Amino acid sequence: MSLPPGFLDELRTRLSLADVVARKVVWDTRKSNAGKGDMWAPCPFHQEKSASFHVVDREGYYYCFGCHAKGDAINFVQETENVSFIEAVEILAREAGMTMPARDPRAKEKADLSQQLVEINEAALRFFRLSLQQGIGADARAYLDKRGMKPETRDRFEIGFAPNGNALMQHLKAQGMDPVLMQRAGLLGKPDDGRDMYDFFRDRIMFPIRDARGRLISFGGRAMDPNARAKYLNGPATTLFDKSAALYNIGPARAAAGQGQTLIVAEGYMDVIALSEAGFEATVAPLGTAVTEGQLAMMWRLSPEPVIALDGDTAGLRAAYKVIDLSLPLLKSGHALRFALLPDKTDPDDLIKSKGREAMQGVLDGALPMVALLWRRETEGKTFDSPERRAALETALAKSTRLIEDQIIRRHYDDALKELRWNLFRPARAPRPTKGKWNPRAGAPVVPTAGTKASALAAGDDRTAQVMREAVVLATLLMNPSLIERFLDRLERLDMVSPDHARLLSVILRYEGAAVSQELRESVVAALGREILDLLMARPHVQIAPPVRRPDPVTAAACLDEELTKLRALYGAKTTLDEAIEDMLAAEDEAVTWRLGEVAASRNRAIKAETEETIETDIADNGLEINRSERDRWQKLLNEIHPDKRQ
Incomplete structure (x- = not known):
């Protein structure tokens, strides 16, 4: 049976190898580092007492230093369950909640098409990069210089420029490429009224988008014209590209996260580049939309606790609250989020340029756990001076925590929020009475004696x-x-x-x-x-x-x-x-x-x-x-x- 392109990649993305292996082994807690996804156990493939079986969860592979067994989740299920490749895929697909595709006799044809589209995208990238270096890209270079992007940074991130008109289509046609395939790659648009095809990206600084395997699957473009309809524009959905299931810079970020760096989720291309150049190389960004469930799964695959870095303004908080609502039902032990809120009207690029890398590190170090931001959402700017208002707060918080399916995590959230409510609602201390005199706020006169002035009954909690x-x-x-x-x-x-x-x-x-x-x-x-x-x-x-x-x-x-x-x-x-x-x-x-x-x-x-x-x-x-x-x-x-x- 042939599987469609991308099915196995998505399966491996959704699964945690450590969870799959844990059914067959007992982890060595002294040697393992669960936070980094670096796990050790006695090998299930040969008899031993020491922990020589190594699982690198973020990379999705295992290796035994004793018997030299190695592979991924599919190989592991094949060997331990004694099943075929397709049977192992079916077992894992059920665990991941994926439906096995029907038999597809055209799978090879589709794989060949995907490879063709990747090659067309690579040809387009060469054209964009060349255009940036020529006279037609002078304004784009000036803009990048103004933003402080060095030439070596442009090379590292393969930045290019898409000229006005249909320059790309003409260039690729001259190389013998089919315009229909260009359209299927997302490089050309075609009006519904039957008019001729046109370049999808025009007068834009171009950012190539690669998947975790390094394949060039699409582009994002930043408009040079301040009056353009869309400041940032991603390529359309194609066989290769679904923006809700992709992250910008995921390949380099995965490598850096595997080396112990904190995974940072920024808002856009320029933020990712600025953070990476400042040494925060484990940085990704969603592609112009709110974080999706698929993207969240990819983040947790790279790191157990990504940090969402957002502007501290109203829009940034609104985006953070959307992530909270999305994440609550998906939380489980070992999967969490933290939120780093930048100063108002400041993005990572601005902060790093004005105050240096240390300022950005300070913002990341002060990242809030999700429960703190949930509390902020329900309490900020509100007054709770009546039983009804307090009840409304408790109801709103309970409604949010009910979304958490993991019962242990839900209990910890309820406990944390209960403590925060207690601190918010605890009675204020009564005004100190004047010794021997009547105080209208305190009622009857109170004259403390030496034995009762600080008695345990008056000492508080x-x-x-x-x-x-x-x-x-x-x-x-x-x-x-x-x-x-x-x-x-x-x-x-x-x-x-x-x-x-x-x-x-x-x-x-x-x-x-x-x-x-x-x-x-x-x-x-x-x-x-x-x-x-x-x-x-x-x-x-x-x-x-x-x-x-x-x-x-x-x-x-x-x-x-x-x-x-x-x-x-x-x-x-x-x-x-x-x-x-x-x-x-x-x-x-x-x-x-x-x-x-x-x-x-x-x-x-x-x-x-x-x-x-x-x-x-x-x-x-x-x-x-x-x-x-x-x-x-x-x-x-x-x-x-x-x-x-x-x-």
Whole structure:
């Protein structure tokens, strides 16, 4: 049976080789790097105990260093299931949700046609590149010079120019090429009224579009005339080209992503070129349309967590929100997105030229997880001062998370959004009453006594404080794995309030690798998924912690020691308070008051905060409130450790 051209390419694009192989092997978690798609296991084709079977998921191939077996997903199914090539394709097509094509006796003829169209496109590219160098391309060269595109960059990206008139058609006809084939390649247009064919691209700077295999499948053109109907124009749909299933620069980006670079999804050709020239070579762009499901699958094939880089204006946010709606039903463990929003009215090319590569790197480093942008969409510019408005927010968020089919990821999204709602809706602190005087806002006069002024019953929610300190402890360990062994005894005695924190701590305590932060984080991702790590590191009080902002062993050790001490004090206070409440009925009022006062005094000595002070807040980068006293406490501790690093 012959398969139509492109069927196997699409099948390999939709499938993850690691998922196919995982049915037959057990991965070596110490040797594998799930985040990079670099997986190792004992070989399923020969008996061994060591992990010599290597899967490179992004490239779609496997190789055994013991028995030298090698191949792709189709070969693997053939060998492990003992089936023919076509049977293996049928098995994988069912998994990928693809319908096997009917028998096509003309498959070879179609393959020959595709090759002819590629050759015509290559001939057209040679003409476009030559035209750019000639006098007819002077204005186009001047425009590229103004944009700062160097001649070597033009050569690297094969930039050309399509003159006005029917110059291309005449050139290719002179070489003996059939105009009908030129039209089928997308180079010529033909009016419906029967008039003669014409050059599809006229007076445009030309960008060749190649598929992952390097075949020239179409072109994109940027108009020189500012009044042109379309500023950017892609070739029409052809046997070779479907713009909803293609990405600009996918071949070079795949190679760079395979070497560990972050996959960046930019908006257009010029953004891709600017980013690539600045060293961000794993960059692709959709072709003039919103990201499609097929393009998203291709991105995840290259990288488990692409970064969508968009302008920070209204149009950029609108595009980001469309990607969110598309992505939510497709999320699964190991497949995520982050969003890097550039300053308003700035594209990557502008930012790199004005502020340098470091500024762009900073934008990428600050990329938001999708849950943060989902929250922003539903809350930005809105007021939630009534139960009805709060209910509407909860309904809108629930409607979005219901789109997530993966139950584990949906639960984590619901938990994250619940925490964000709690921070948004938590009651404001009552105004501090004037001592001994009636306060119309506070009701009856309040005269604190020495025993009750800072009692545990008036101290607020200690559980929240405990969760915050747990998060800082975990983030410090993730950034400084060398401290795990030093604080092992105290860490093992921790009783985490948050179930997620307990799971994270369990993975951290089992970590036996080198003291490298990246390796530890990858171990956490492999064991628990990336979302739990993202939510931890996105907490505002974690972001301001010195061992996270500026990790070094001295700062990290001092901060970790302080947080563990305060956690133990909170545990002790909670235990004493629980016992006091149990004894309340049996004890006299004075005894209960004294006991609670002692708990409060112990608690306050541990956290060094006066409960009646007015809490001021800052707004973190992600829009959440940060307790200013918490920020000042961190700064004071950092100044004590490093007097020379005062801000």
